[in-house]
Amino acid sequence: MKLPDGWSPRTLAGVRTKLLNWFDKNQRDLPWRRTVNGARDAYQVWISEVMLQQTTVAAVVPYFERFLAAFPDVRALAAADEQRVLKLWEGLGYYRRARHLHAAAKLLVAAHNGDLPDDPDVWAPLPGVGRYILGAVLSQAFDRPLPIVEANSLRVLARLFAYPGDPREGEGKVWVWAAAETVLPAKRAGDFNQSLMELGALICTPAAPACDRCPVRDNCEAKRLGRQDQIPPKKKQPAITEVAEVGVVIRDGANVLLCQRPADAGRWQNMWEIPHALRMEGEDVSAAAVRVARELTGFDVEPGAEIRTVRHGVTRYAITLVCVGSVLRGGAFAAGHYANAKWVAPRELGDYPVSSPQRKLMTALADPNHQPRLF
DNA sequence: AAACCGGGGGA
DNA sequence: TCCCCAGGTTT
Incomplete structure (x- = not known):
């Protein structure tokens, strides 16, 4: 991805630092962010990421707590009856997510003894695991430098670099993944990925973004152009x-x-x-x-x-x-x-x-x- | 590329 | 009401 005019490697490094510092100070206290000895539990990150697909944080929190209480680790989930998994999912919607999660847990127990490995090649073929889940779990749990793109980071990146097209479609998809890869630091990738999402959720919101509180407002190309309300373009609503x-x-x-x-x-x-x-x-x-x-x-x-x-x-x-x-x-x-x-x-x-x-x-x-x- | 999956919350 | 949300799979 080509950086906008006036962006040097130093600018990029500054953006990374500002976002990480902002995240350290402003991140919400969410149940799946609990750490043990400074590391996040891969199983908990995985469950939360799947529940959070197309679903708001507020809706997920109580489901996450119940689910973890019932199935504290991947072995418990794999051993569970599918009806019980679905029952705990009831009301969350997109029930295929629960079936895929359950099937993937069984595969991990069968093939890897229930370990959640620091290995993209193990995660990638699992049902319900796409590029986003892969990057999210491995960056947060194992600090692997893998990018993520979802609704929030897509908006943040499109605005930061003032991407002129629709980053959800066609070559826009390619661009936004490249942008996510470009901004990603070598260290603290998990926190950095979360900082993009957290910024999108709290500051760089779809409507009326709070630019005055944004840690990277001085670097934002969309703000410089006064186009933060038009970037990215609104999703076409189906009939x-x-x-x-x-x-x-x-x-x-x-x-x-x-x-x-x-x-x-x-x-x-x-x-x-x-x-x-x-x-x-x-x-x-x-x-x-x-x-x-x-x-x-x-x-x-x-x-x-x-x-x-x-x-x-x-x-x-x-x-x-x-x-x-x-x-x-x-x-x-x-x-x-x-x-x-x-x-x-x-x-x-x-x-x-x-x-x-x-x-x-x-x-x-x-x-x-x-x-x-x-x- | 487009369709499918679901429900809740906020403006 | 309308718009949006820590996407992935299938055709």
Whole structure:
């Protein structure tokens, strides 16, 4: 990466020092930053990094504490039942992260006796480990000089060097990784990486950055140009697509059907969708869901309808059929797929991991006064 | 390159 | 409401 005009190696060294000093003084007290003999525990760093993907620090803290209490080390995690791992993840979202974490823990115990080695080649092939997690864990736990790029550091670097394009796309991605590598010091790489993220979280915020409190304000090219509000450009928001989610309860006497899709169900992850073609002319969406569920299962089906909007790039389906107690998106389950289904008493449903929207739906459906909203 | 995964918090 | 968040995987 080419440094802006007027930047010497000395300028760069000054930036590094200022950021590290600022971090030493201003870092937040977070549970995964606890150290033992000056070193961070690789397992704790790893867990925190995975939980923090696309998730705010405030949301993660209580989950991290619970998770660590249940699974204090990689051996405990590897030995755990997947359902218990998912249950502790319930409400965090992106459940595939938990499955990958669990699978990776098993691999590490099988292949490395449960050690978390200071070796990128061991980490790189693990499920759920990309370039960011790799750099974050190895730099923080072992002080390896590996760069990181995530939402915060991307913003800080784009502003510091006034990158004119979008650092999230195309050659911008290449540039921002090169920039992260260029600014990284040989020593204290972990603290330096964290300083970029911490600065992005506390000072160099997406809107209204607090430049007057920034330790590198005198070096920031975006500030010099007065363009800190335009750099980096805002992410394009995908169109809002309305998705109808229809909840149904499938009953056999006192029990309800609980289905969980096998983790390896692959392309069938959306198999509970009711294709438009299955809906009869003029039929309500909710009526179609009940009819199809009844035909698929042959059991009693109670209707319950909810609707919510979701923000996805393109969501083509219009009807989602939800079996009570069934869904962990990105890894769950579907009505009509019985490989992993069982009948359970309604009060036992709480023992199973379910995503929050499904939990809400289940609660509503369990309420005798609930009036399904039909559409 | 684009789509997918989810929920919470702040402005 | 809208925007954002310690990304990775799949197609």
